[in-house]
Amino acid sequence: MSAQSSLFSRASAEVVDLHRFFVDWFVEARAGKVDFSRFETVMGEGFSMIAPSGQILDRDAVIDHVRDSRATCDDGFAISIEDIRPGWQTADTIIVLYIEAQLRGGKHSRRQSSAVFTTSSSAPNGVEWRHLHETWLQVPEG
Template identity: 80%
Template sequence: MSAINETLFSKASAEVIDLHRFFVDWFVAARADKADFSRFERAMGDGFGMVAPDGKVLDRDAVVDHVRSSRASCDDGFTISIEDIRPGWQGADTIVVLYVEAQLRGGKRSRRQSSAVFTTSSSAPNGVQWRHLHETWLQVPES
């Protein structure tokens, strides 16, 4: 991997971790007041799209609206951890990053394999914007 791509992977990895920290702050009722929603909006690039773990295809507006409306919807036990983060395909200003997202919500565990496409952007929080996200269940929330 070239030095430029190492830097791009570092930025994208930091973005994955930081955005999921934002989600915990935004979703946990006791912490929601300290979360800056504009951080999330700046990270989602124009034309962003997502394939949710259930196969539903969502555009940027649907994802932003869902996250906005889910503020303070979880108790203090909600956690997200990012595991096995690694680079996929890379170009000069574009990278695919693969990772596993593990959640504990309402006492139920879940895990999803994710692949995300990022492009460089000087206006984004970590210098990269999310362009596409695809999630697949590895472990559906426990019953």
């Protein structure tokens, strides 16, 4: 396995693992068993996000929003990651493209996402999030 495909494997695992964290953190019945520091650890310094609405958020705003959203969903909340694929990459940086599908409150939504990762020996999967851009493919139904 080349270093670049290994980087894609680590970044892909991070995408899937972080969304599992979100489900556990947001679902009321599971939230008490989740370690929030896992999330803070993988959000790299200088992290930024463009939300599906177009709003630009810095690292602190994203961390605060996720922290404040603990236990806000019922057991029906689900996230699946689809069509994950590599974009541009170097030896220590990669862009990963994926679709995030959610079921929340009985409403489906889908977002096309692109995320920039850099290597980090202290992160669980060896990469940290540097930038995330999400665009609505399917806005939550009505």
